[in-house]
Amino acid sequence: xxxxxxxxxxxxxxxxxxxxxxxxxVLQRLMMEELRPLVQRWLDERGETAFAGADQFIxxxxxxxxxxxxxxxxxxxxxxxxxxxxxxxxxxxxxRPSLVIEIVGxxxxxxxxxxxxxxxAMGVEELVVCDPGxxxxxxxxxxQVWRRRGSRLRRAEATDAVRVRSEVLGCxxxxxGRGTGRRIRIATGPLAEVLxxxxxxxxxxxxxxxxxxxxxxxxxxxxxxxxLARLRAELQKR
Numbered sequence: 024x025x026x027x028x029x030x031x032x033x034x035x036x037x038x039x040x041x042x043x044x045x046x047x048x049v050l051q052r053l054m055m056e057e058l059r060p061l062v063q064r065w066l067d068e069r070g071e072t073a074f075a076g077a078d079q080f081i082x083x084x085x086x087x088x089x090x091x092x093x094x095x096x097x098x099x100x101x102x103x104x105x106x107x108x109x110x111x112x113x114x115x116x117x118x119r120p121s122l123v124i125e126i127v128g129x130x131x132x133x134x135x136x137x138x139x140x141x142x143x144a145m146g147v148e149e150l151v152v153c154d155p156g157x158x159x160x161x162x163x164x165x166x167q168v169w170r171r172r173g174s175r176l177r178r179a180e181a182t183d184a185v186r187v188r189s190e191v192l193g194c195x196x197x198x199x200g201r202g203t204g205r206r207i208r209i210a211t212g213p214l215a216e217v218l219x220x221x222x223x224x225x226x227x228x229x230x231x232x233x234x235x236x237x238x239x240x241x242x243x244x245x246x247x248x249x250x251l252a253r254l255r256a257e258l259q260k261r
Contacts, residue, residue: 039088041080041109050155050203051128055095057221058124058207062096063104065192065209065219073121074102076111081120083113083145092141096124098191119146122191124207127154131163139169143176149191150176153198155205157183165198186215194219 055077063075077096084090091110097120099111113119123142127134134152142150150169157163166187168180180187186197195215197208209219 035085037086037088039080039082039091039110039112048128050205051095051126053203054126054153054155054205054207059096061209061219061221062098062124062192064222065194066098067104069193072101072103074099074104074106079108080110081113081145082110083119085112085114090144092138092145094120094123094142095126098122113145119148121148122151122189123147123149124151124153124196126207127152127156127163131156135163135167139176139178142169143171147171147176149189151187151189151196153196153207155198166196186210 059075059077066073066075075096075098076094078093080091080093081097082088082091099106099118100121101118102116120142123138125134125138131154134154138152139150148171152167152169154163154165154167157165164181165183165185166180167178168187168189169176170179170190171177185199186195188194189196192209195210195212197210197215197218198205199208199218200206211217211219
């Protein structure tokens with residue numbers, strides 16, 4: 024429990040589990056695992072104090088341990104990125120997720136019907152539901168975006184486009200890849216044409232830049248050496 028985040032509260036004898044073994048499709052798990060650190064890096068680079076988490080229980084009603092949700096990816100505003108907790112209890116801080124991203128797995132009903140109801144009650148500002156299997160039914164959509172209007176979460180968008188806008192993150196969420204290689208990426212630009220790099224891509228870009236700088240320095244050194252040799256030859260002729 025992080026002292027800078029949590030306030031002292033009376034002893035609560037209620038048991039709030041921190042995990043539950045629920046099988047997930049491989050694609051859903053891979054998308055979630057790659058998206059969470061991407062969201063955290065995006066928040067960090069924007070200078071925002073926020074915690075990007077994944078697949079942890081969030082409780083929002085004290086003494087009701089069954090009133091909970093474990094978002095695939097979520098953002099806790101104002102919470103340090105290095106916060107350490109097992110399960111998040113809203114009543115201890117008053118902090119609720121500003122954003123929840125759910126990736127539809129086998130239980131389509133859960134993410135299409137129950138998720139908006141659950142996160143409305145939790146007090147979430149924005150809910151993004153991504154359905155990698157949307158093509159299996161004409162009633163399903165690749166993206167749905169729900170935003171809080173007053174006390175309610177209202178569906179603001181339902182589309183099969185490759186990207187949707189997140190007001191909380193201030194960027195696009197864009198689907199890339201095919202089949203099991205599909206991933207959710209953060210993107211910028213008018214048409215989400217610029218992908219925010221993953222950590223691996225960012226490190227590769229830095230390494231490539233270092234290589235180019237080293238090559239340029241070598242070329243400059245070679246040119247200087249060649250010019251010095253030419254001047255020496257000229258002096259010898261004179």
